[in-house]
Amino acid sequence: MLELYNTLTRQKEEFVPGTPGYVGIYACGPTVYGDPHLGHARGPITYDVLRRWLGYQGLKVRFVSNITDVGHLVDDADEGEDKIQRRATLERLEPMEIAEKYTWSYFDELQALNVLRPDIAPRAAAHIIEQQVLTQELIAKGHAYEAGGSVYFSVKSWPDYGQLSGRDLEEQAAGARVEVLEEKRDPRDFALWKKADPQHLMRWPSPWGEGFPGWHIECSAMSLKYLGEGFDLHAGGIDLQFPHHEAEIAQAEAAGHPFAHYWMHHNHVLLNGQKMAKSTGNLILLSELRAKNEPMYARFYLLGSHYRSVLDFTNEGLEAAKNGYLRLINAYREVRRRLEYAPEGHHQGLERAIDTLEHDFAEALNDDLNTPQAIAALFEFVTELNKALTEKPGKGSLARAEKVFSELGEGVLGLFPERVLEKQLGGELLDGLVKMLLAVREEARQNRNFRLSDQIRDRLIELGVQVEDTREGPKWKVSL
RNA sequence: GGCGCUGUAGCCAAGUGGUAAGGCAGAGGUCUGCAAAACCUCCAUCCACCGGUUCGAAUCCGGUCAGCGCCUCCA
Numbered sequence: 244m245l246e247l248y249n250t251l252t253r254q255k256e257e258f259v260p261g262t263p264g265y266v267g268i269y270a271c272g273p274t275v276y277g278d279p280h281l282g283h284a285r286g287p288i289t290y291d292v293l294r295r296w297l298g299y300q301g302l303k304v305r306f307v308s309n310i311t312d313v314g315h316l317v318d319d320a321d322e323g324e325d326k327i328q329r330r331a332t333l334e335r336l337e338p339m340e341i342a343e344k345y346t347w348s349y350f351d352e353l354q355a356l357n358v359l360r361p362d363i364a365p366r367a368a369a370h371i372i373e374q375q376v377l378t379q380e381l382i383a384k385g386h387a388y389e390a391g392g393s394v395y396f397s398v399k400s401w402p403d404y405g406q407l408s409g410r411d412l413e414e415q416a417a418g419a420r421v422e423v424l425e426e427k428r429d430p431r432d433f434a435l436w437k438k439a440d441p442q443h444l445m446r447w448p449s450p451w452g453e454g455f456p457g458w459h460i461e462c463s464a465m466s467l468k469y470l471g472e473g474f475d476l477h478a479g480g481i482d483l484q485f486p487h488h489e490a491e492i493a494q495a496e497a498a499g500h501p502f503a504h505y506w507m508h509h510n511h512v513l514l515n516g517q518k519m520a521k522s523t524g525n526l527i528l529l530s531e532l533r534a535k536n537e538p539m540y541a542r543f544y545l546l547g548s549h550y551r552s553v554l555d556f557t558n559e560g561l562e563a564a565k566n567g568y569l570r571l572i573n574a575y576r577e578v579r580r581r582l583e584y585a586p587e588g589h590h591q592g593l594e595r596a597i598d599t600l601e602h603d604f605a606e607a608l609n610d611d612l613n614t615p616q617a618i619a620a621l622f623e624f625v626t627e628l629n630k631a632l633t634e635k636p637g638k639g640s641l642a643r644a645e646k647v648f649s650e651l652g653e654g655v656l657g658l659f660p661e662r663v664l665e666k667q668l669g670g671e672l673l674d675g676l677v678k679m680l681l682a683v684r685e686e687a688r689q690n691r692n693f694r695l696s697d698q699i700r701d702r703l704i705e706l707g708v709q710v711e712d713t714r715e716g717p718k719w720k721v722s723l
Numbered sequence: 724g725g726c727g728c729u730g731u732a733g734c735c736a737a738g739u740g741g742u743a744a745g746g747c748a749g750a751g752g753u754c755u756g757c758a759a760a761a762c763c764u765c766c767a768u769c770c771a772c773c774g775g776u777u778c779g780a781a782u783c784c785g786g787u788c789a790g791c792g793c794c795u796c797c798a
Contacts, residue, residue, distance in 0.1 A: 270798095271798075272798090273797095273798070274796085274797080279798090280798090282797090282798050283798050284798085285798065286798050287798085326796080408726085408727095408793080408794085409726070409727080410725085410726065410793095410794075458796085479798070480797075480798035481728095481792075481793080481798085482792080482793070482796090482797055482798070483797080483798075484793075485726095485793065485794070486794085486795090487797095509798070510728085510792085510798095511791090511792070511797095511798070512798085513791075513792095516790075516791075517791085518791085518792070518797085519797095519798085520796090520797055520798090521796095521797070522796070522797070544735090547735070547736070547745095547746075548735080548736065548737095549736085549737080551728090552728090552729080552736090553728080553729075553791065553792080554735095555735095555791095557734085557735085559734060559735080559747085559748090560734075560735055560747090562747075562748095563734070563735060563746070563747035563748075564735085564746085564747085565747095566746085566747060566748090567735095567745095567746050567747065570746085570760095570761095573760070573761090574761095577760090577761090607737090613737075615735095615736060615737055615744095615745080615746095616736095616737055616738085616744075616745080618736095618737095618745075618746080619736090619737065619744055619745035619746075620744095620745085621745090622744095622745055622746065623744085623745070626762090629760095629761055629762070630761090630762065632761080633761080633762070688756080691756070693756060693757070696756090696757095697756095697757075697758085700758080700759090704759095709759070709760090710758090710759075711758090711759050711760055712755070712756095712757095712758080712759075712760095713755095713759095713760080714754095718759095718760085
């Protein structure tokens with residue numbers, strides 16, 4: 244039984260889908276106006292594990308994650324240049340070229356991190372009609388008003404506003420630091436539709452003149468469209484809790500559409516103790532990370548801390564994650580290798596270790612997606628496995644061990660994609676060449692010509708090939 | 724100023740009332756021609772600090788200090 248921390252109620256609750264057997268999840272995606280950084284990966288990886296875990300348990304999951312390609316203004320929700328337009332001007336491209344370019348770089352980086360693609364990745368600009376319809380519903384119900392070609396949501400008309408973030412809006416108003424537009428009836432009101440200035444490039448016709456949608460409205464419109472009223476779970480970064488998610492709820496429910504039942508918020512990745520953000524330049528791009536390291540190290544690193552905790556990224560931490568990851572994947576590789584020639588039979592100790600892992604792993608993930616604890620269970624299993632391996636366990640138990648790696652390690656945590664396992668194998672040509680060199684080296688070793696044998700080994704290491712001498716002869720693999 | 728979160732070994736990180744998981748690093752050992760991988764042993768009398776509740780607290784309550792986040796765009 245899965246329990247998740249629900250931001251709405253501020254406690255862990257049993258996760259019960261509205262329709263038995265089916266789960267609808269909406270996760271806020273990025274505004275595509277720049278290269279994605281490590282911080283952008285935390286949410287996708289967290290919710291990736293969630294959907295994989297639900298899927299593993301036999302639930303049919305529909306995972307929707309949007310791409311914001313319009314409506315996000317530079318300074319605040321009411322004024323200023325559109326972020327994408329500003330970037331377009333800078334790069335001398337059409338705004339949609341910018342959106343397209345960074346949408347793909349986002350998905351490319353997530354793919355390298357073994358994050359499954361959303362079932363639906365709706366673009367805000369492709370849902371202008373839906374956003375306008377929702378806006379009209381709000382006007383009709385008296386929760387929104389038109390002013391000067393723009394439409395604003397009337398916060399005062401919706402008493403529940405502030406519920407998700409636990410804010411007292413009366414106090415908020417007094418301390419508001421945003422310059423207030425005169426056309427707004429209340430400083431807290433936010434835009435559903437904005438009139439386009441003459442120089443604004445992204446614009447659409449509407450009942451209120453040419454303009455573009457406000458930032459918050461897209462998520463209400465698209466989540467309702469693809470998941471229906473009262474869908475199961477809405478997720479996103481902790482920074483979106485207010486005002487973005489608060490606004491989403493208000494827009495949907497004031498229009499008469501019951502919204503999400505559960506809310507999940509993941510915490511930030513810090514760098515040098517500070518939040519990673521495009522605006523401050525304090526960040527590590529996923530592309531940089533990928534150029535220097537196997538991206539799976541980063542995925543493993545992120546899953547090593549709980550999603551609701553802040554994670555301060557350091558190179559030492561990444562190094563530690565790398566070494567731990569290697570320990571796990573080495574064991575997985577060895578199991579696969581042994582499976583090819585192991586005798587029939589079972590190994591009691593190994594069977595017991597697998598039972599323990601299955602139990603502990605499930606318990607950990609069911610407790611609000613406690614991935615650090617699930618990984619700890621994996622490590623304990625690997626220690627037992629390695630021990631059992633010295634006793635030449637039979638195929639039956641090895642097959643179960645293999646299954647646990649592929650179903651829990653890869654299937655649920657997404658840690659061991661075939662891509663990485665194949666990378667270690669190196670391919671047919673490399674396999675042939677290395678085996679040839681190792682045969683020469685073995686001959687040298689037989690003749691106790693260790694100078695030559697060590698030279699061959701050292702040169703191979705320089706080229707990224709690791710050699711291990713075992714009782715069954717030399718083994719090799721490409722270092723990750 | 725308002726709201727909230729965090730502080731566990733050299734580093735990372737679980738644990739929220741019953742006497743400190745796991746990983747990395749480190750030390751010693753087994754195996755090896757030497758390595759590598761793997762295994763074994765060791766590595767917090769103690770959970771920022773001070774009070775309190777309790778038979779019993781890292782875990783609950785109050786306070787102090789430190790760091791961070793949100794309140795404005797942000798994963």
